[in-house]
Amino acid sequence: xxxxxxxxxxxxxxxxxxxxxxxxxxxxxxxxxxxxxxxxxxxxxxxxxxxxxxxxxxxxxxxxxxxxxxxxxxxxxxxxxxxxxxxxxxxxxxxxxxxxxxxxxxxxxxxxxxxxxxxxxxxxxxxxxxxxxxxxxxxxxxxxxxxxxxxxxxxxxxxxxxxxxxxxxxxxxxxxxxxxxxxxxxxxxxxxxxxxxxxxxxxxxxxxxxxxxxxxxxxxxxxxxxxxxxxxxxxxxxxxxxxxxxxxxxxxxxxxxxxxxxxxxxxxxxxxxxxxxxxxxxxxxxxxxxxxxxxxxxxxxxxxxxxxxxxxxxxxxxxxxxxxxxxxxxxxxxxxxxxxxxxxxxxxxxxxxxxxxxxxxxxxxxxxxxxxxxxxxxxxxxxxxxxxxxxxxxxxxxxxxxxxxxxxxxxxxxxxxxxxxxxxxxxxxxxxxxxxxxxxxxxxxxxxxxxxxxxxxxxxxxxxxxxxxxxxxxxxxxxxxxxxxxxxxxxxxxxxxxxxxxxxxxxxxxxxxxxxxxxxxxxxxxxxxxxxxxxxxxxxxxxxxxxxxxxxxxxxxxxxxxxxxxxxxxxxxxxxxxxxxxxxxxxxxxxxxxxxxxxxxxxxxxxxxxxxxxxxxxxxxxxxxxxxxxxxxxxxxxxxxxxxxxxxxxxxxxxxxxxxxxxxxxxxxxxxxxxxxxxxxxxxxxxxxxxxxxxxxxxxxxxxxxxxxxxxxxxxxxxxxxxxxxxxxxxxxxxxxxxxxxxxxxxxxxxxxxxxxxxxxxxxxxxxxxxxxxxxxxxxxxxxxxxxxxxxxxxxxxxxxxxxxxxxxxxxxxxxxxxxxxxxxxxxxxxxxxxxxxxxxxxxxxxxxxxxxxxxxxxxxxxxxxxxxxxx
Amino acid sequence: xxxxxxxxxxxxxxxxxxxxxxxxxxxxxxxxxxxxxxxxxxxxxxxxxxxxxxxxxxxxxxxxxxxxxxxxxxxxxxxxxxxxxxxxxxxxxxxxxxxxxxxxxxxxxxxx
Numbered sequence: 001x002x003x004x005x006x007x008x009x010x011x012x013x014x015x016x017x018x019x020x021x022x023x024x025x026x027x028x029x030x031x032x033x034x035x036x037x038x039x040x041x042x043x044x045x046x047x048x049x050x051x052x053x054x055x056x057x058x059x060x061x062x063x064x065x066x067x068x069x070x071x072x073x074x075x076x077x078x079x080x081x082x083x084x085x086x087x088x089x090x091x092x093x094x095x096x097x098x099x100x101x102x103x104x105x106x107x108x109x110x111x112x113x114x115x116x117x118x119x120x121x122x123x124x125x126x127x128x129x130x131x132x133x134x135x136x137x138x139x140x141x142x143x144x145x146x147x148x149x150x151x152x153x154x155x156x157x158x159x160x161x162x163x164x165x166x167x168x169x170x171x172x173x174x175x176x177x178x179x180x181x182x183x184x185x186x187x188x189x190x191x192x193x194x195x196x197x198x199x200x201x202x203x204x205x206x207x208x209x210x211x212x213x214x215x216x217x218x219x220x221x222x223x224x225x226x227x228x229x230x231x232x233x234x235x236x237x238x239x240x241x242x243x244x245x246x247x248x249x250x251x252x253x254x255x256x257x258x259x260x261x262x263x264x265x266x267x268x269x270x271x272x273x274x275x276x277x278x279x280x281x282x283x284x285x286x287x288x289x290x291x292x293x294x295x296x297x298x299x300x301x302x303x304x305x306x307x308x309x310x311x312x313x314x315x316x317x318x319x320x321x322x323x324x325x326x327x328x329x330x331x332x333x334x335x336x337x338x339x340x341x342x343x344x345x346x347x348x349x350x351x352x353x354x355x356x357x358x359x360x361x362x363x364x365x366x367x368x369x370x371x372x373x374x375x376x377x378x379x380x381x382x383x384x385x386x387x388x389x390x391x392x393x394x395x396x397x398x399x400x401x402x403x404x405x406x407x408x409x410x411x412x413x414x415x416x417x418x419x420x421x422x423x424x425x426x427x428x429x430x431x432x433x434x435x436x437x438x439x440x441x442x443x444x445x446x447x448x449x450x451x452x453x454x455x456x457x458x459x460x461x462x463x464x465x466x467x468x469x470x471x472x473x474x475x476x477x478x479x480x481x482x483x484x485x486x487x488x489x490x491x492x493x494x495x496x497x498x499x500x501x502x503x504x505x506x507x508x509x510x511x512x513x514x515x516x517x518x519x520x521x522x523x524x525x526x527x528x529x530x531x532x533x534x535x536x537x538x539x540x541x542x543x544x545x546x547x548x549x550x551x552x553x554x555x556x557x558x559x560x561x562x563x564x565x566x567x568x569x570x571x572x573x574x575x576x577x578x579x580x581x582x583x584x585x586x587x588x589x590x591x592x593x594x595x596x597x598x599x600x601x602x603x604x605x606x607x608x609x610x611x612x613x614x615x616x617x618x619x620x621x622x623x624x625x626x627x628x629x630x631x632x633x634x635x636x637x638x639x640x641x642x643x644x645x646x647x648x649x650x651x652x653x654x655x656x657x658x659x660x661x662x663x664x665x666x667x668x669x670x671x672x673x674x675x676x677x678x679x680x681x682x683x684x685x686x687x688x689x690x691x692x693x694x695x696x697x698x699x700x701x702x703x704x705x706x707x708x709x710x711x712x713x714x715x716x717x718x719x720x721x722x723x724x725x726x727x728x729x730x731x732x733x734x735x736x737x738x739x740x741x742x743x744x745x746x747x748x749x750x751x752x753x754x755x756x757x758x759x760x761x762x763x764x765x766x767x768x769x770x771x772x773x774x775x776x777x778x779x780x781x782x783x784x785x786x787x788x789x790x791x792x793x794x795x796x797x798x799x800x801x802x803x804x805x806x807x808x809x810x811x812x813x814x815x816x817x818x819x820x821x822x823x824x825x826x827x828x829x830x831x832x833x834x835x836x837x838x839x840x841x842x843x844x845x846x847x848x849x850x851x852x853x854x855x856x857x858x859x860x861x862x863x864x865x866x867x868x869x870x871x872x
Numbered sequence: 873x874x875x876x877x878x879x880x881x882x883x884x885x886x887x888x889x890x891x892x893x894x895x896x897x898x899x900x901x902x903x904x905x906x907x908x909x910x911x912x913x914x915x916x917x918x919x920x921x922x923x924x925x926x927x928x929x930x931x932x933x934x935x936x937x938x939x940x941x942x943x944x945x946x947x948x949x950x951x952x953x954x955x956x957x958x959x960x961x962x963x964x965x966x967x968x969x970x971x972x973x974x975x976x977x978x979x980x981x982x983x984x
Binding site for chain 2: 479480483548549550551552553591592593594596597599600603606625626629655656657658661684688736
């Protein structure tokens with residue numbers, strides 16, 4: 001290697017010391033920095049240090065004694081590679097012949113002190129060749145630092161000796177070193193995470209950062225190359241095309257790092273959001289359609305970073321092949337059965353197309369290969385990916401989606417573990433943009449907001465993978481989400497909607513915009529039910545926004561949510577999408593607190609929708625499942641009685657109660673004597689108590705029970721009554737206290753006694769309730785007239801009478817009694833209260849078990865109820 | 873000086889914030905918390921399996937004010953956080969020994 005013994009200091013500065021010259025020239029370089037490419041800047045910056053250090057070295061040697069022995073000044077690491085950003089460390093080593101004499105120490109001090117005094121971060125060492133080799137043997141990082149070593153001044157023979165020894169050492173354990181390199185890359189990925197796709201990437205250490213290119217260069221040196229970019233293609237591990245892409249991306253990232261150092265005024269590698277607009281300005285990113293300058297810059301950043309990641313992965317797959325790979329028809333099996341480095345590409349040009357002539361080409365075949373690999377939980381061999389990339393054809397060529405293509409695409413979304421890698425790779429090579437219309441609108445797009453951790457495209461990939469995790473029950477303490485995943489009847493549509501849920505990002509109201517785009521995508525590709533996917537995309541924020549900002553116990557809110565969602569099936573999909581979206585966003589967007597709120601809202605809307613659906617005739621698989629569970633819990637009871645009992649009860653009942661509760665209810669009505677009344681009180685939710693009873697069926701039963709509960713200061717939240725074929729009635733009331741919420745203070749035995757007296761006509765409920773009302777009447781309240789609605793469209797089997805009235809003690813009793821007087825049989829009563837207004841719905845049939853459809857009869861019923869309400 | 877801590881329903885946060893700002897409160901600390909009082913947790917039943925919520929999600933607000941403002945702030949919170957249903961929350965008022973603004977070193981009422 002040629003050693004520059006002379007410095008090239010300009011003549012007029014010859015009298016100036018080397019450090020002042022360096023200071024002046026660095027200031028001059030800073031003025032030009034933004035006009036230079038990343039590598040050009042880094043090289044010129046290193047050259048300035050070279051010049052200064054050679055003068056410093058000469059002075060130091062001149063000051064040392066005769067007995068100094070062989071010494072040399074060596075640049076290491078990034079400085080050795082001539083890759084100096086404005087505030088990079090200056091790694092230097094004084095190499096000596098063997099003994100660290102006073103002379104060596106004096107020379108070292110004379111070299112290092114001026115740099116320290118100037119405030120540079122100097123990595124410094126004084127070592128013998130033997131020191132260097134033993135350090136290099138002990139850890140990979142010391143070895144790679146030495147791989148970059150460059151002689152600045154001094155004894156060239158000494159330095160060449162070090163290089164020769166190092167190469168011999170490497171030659172002996174090439175494979176082990178390459179394995180260690182891979183491990184180091186994996187460790188770094190663990191420690192620094194992604195470089196591409198995160199919102200504030202680390203330009204050096206992040207995955208897809210500058211360090212990945214260094215590793216490629218080091219590995220080439222370990223394999224007898226010289227590690228230059230030309231060498232990467234010449235040695236056959238990369239095609240020229242990919243070499244050029246790697247070089248371009250590296251150069252761009254290096255410029256980002258240089259600019260970042262200047263903006264921060266110090267050494268920093270993290271591309272924080274606050275620098276991104278300035279970086280955009282300095283790197284000439286002016287913004288493109290739908291992308292602000294800052295977003296434009298970050299999109300370019302991610303694209304370059306992804307290129308590095310992609311090419312480096314390709315390189316490593318050829319250097320140290322992993323064990324498993326996907327066979328490609330018509331493609332020569334390479335690498336797997338050979339050893340490095342003898343197994344380099346035979347062509348010598350590294351043109352990987354050479355062996356790929358018969359390989360499938362084009363978008364559709366590319367998709368098929370990704371799908372084939374995904375079904376095995378992998379992504380295709382990097383060689384295959386490269387050949388797919390090269391054969392994608394011109395961007396404007398239209399894509400024809402076939403049934404088969406749709407199947408392939410959906411199977412990638414479904415694949416366990418591989419979906420993120422597969423989608424990411426498809427994204428990088430441009431396959432996804434070719435397949436999915438409008439995809440480029442979110443490709444590498446940074447997400448706005450502190451909640452987000454990833455770019456929009458990566459966020460969508462992660463959300464899809466999250467669905468798979470949910471299906472495997474990894475997220476929930478309970479197995480609710482796993483069960484919901486099993487029950488969803490159109491999982492493909494859910495996965496597609498999850499991939500597309502943020503497709504509208506980049507414009508106002510991204511959910512609505514995305515819904516329109518999703519519909520177009522479905523129509524153009526045939527990938528799924530456009531209406532459903534579009535609905536899910538449009539409403540993907542509905543549950544999480546409502547859960548945190550609205551009163552999720554408010555009846556009208558829940559009803560209007562139910563109106564909007566319409567079916568249990570869509571609600572389940574929306575719930576799963578909400579969780580997948582939130583978890584994939586980042587830790588700030590999802591925690592147990594928010595999960596509890598969203599789950600609560602989900603259940604509230606679910607109950608309403610199930611009630612609406614449960615009264616329809618067709619049983620869902622879930623209802624069948626609930627029946628089987630109840631049957632299992634009742635295994636100890638007489639089978640014929642159990643069958644009859646379960647046959648009498650609707651799906652909505654079984655969906656609403658645990659199998660233990662069903663067993664308790666069975667005991668209430670089983671083998672009941674004619675005059676017998678059995679009761680049960682058990683605490684359920686939120687300080688509420690379920691009061692259930694079994695009794696011989698008779699009209700007016702509901703009114704009497706409601707009356708007794710009112711007399712005992714129990715507020716009725718919900719009531720269900722069922723007439724069973726064995727002549728008994730099962731009635732279940734969800735109750736709370738009027739005046740306090742402590743269930744233990746209610747004497748349920750006393751209530752049971754009261755009930756018996758009432759049923760046998762020994763208690764004047766009207767009279768007692770009137771007295772109680774007089775004692776507790778809340779004065780001065782605004783009174784609104786009751787509204788009574790009759791609806792025959794809700795269910796084919798019953799008429800629904802809905803009463804909206806001011807809440808008060810004994811309201812259910814009053815209405816039930818009015819219905820009883822009209823000989824109406826109450827099948828189900830649903831009672832709920834919002835603020836001080838009660839909304840009670842009764843599913844009734846007339847004395848003959850038929851719906852009430854005669855207009856005059858309906859009018860009569862309304863009058864009768866109104867009268868009772870006004871009277872009391 | 874008093875510290876007013878209020879446990880409220882999550883969706884009431886904006887309303888309460890507006891109400892206390894209107895009576896002159898300058899700063900609020902809000903945290904997502906979970907707990908139970910009389911509302912306690914509850915159990916949802918889905919397809920025969922029980923899903924228990926032991927702790928109910930709430931928001932906790934912490935506000936430090938001069939003594940003269942306590943009543944109006946408490947009233948503002950109670951008025952705006954109320955739905956009349958179970959789980960509306962609670963308000964705690966306690967004495968505060970001193971307040972220090974870190975940036976300037978101001979103490980006492982000036983630092984609120």
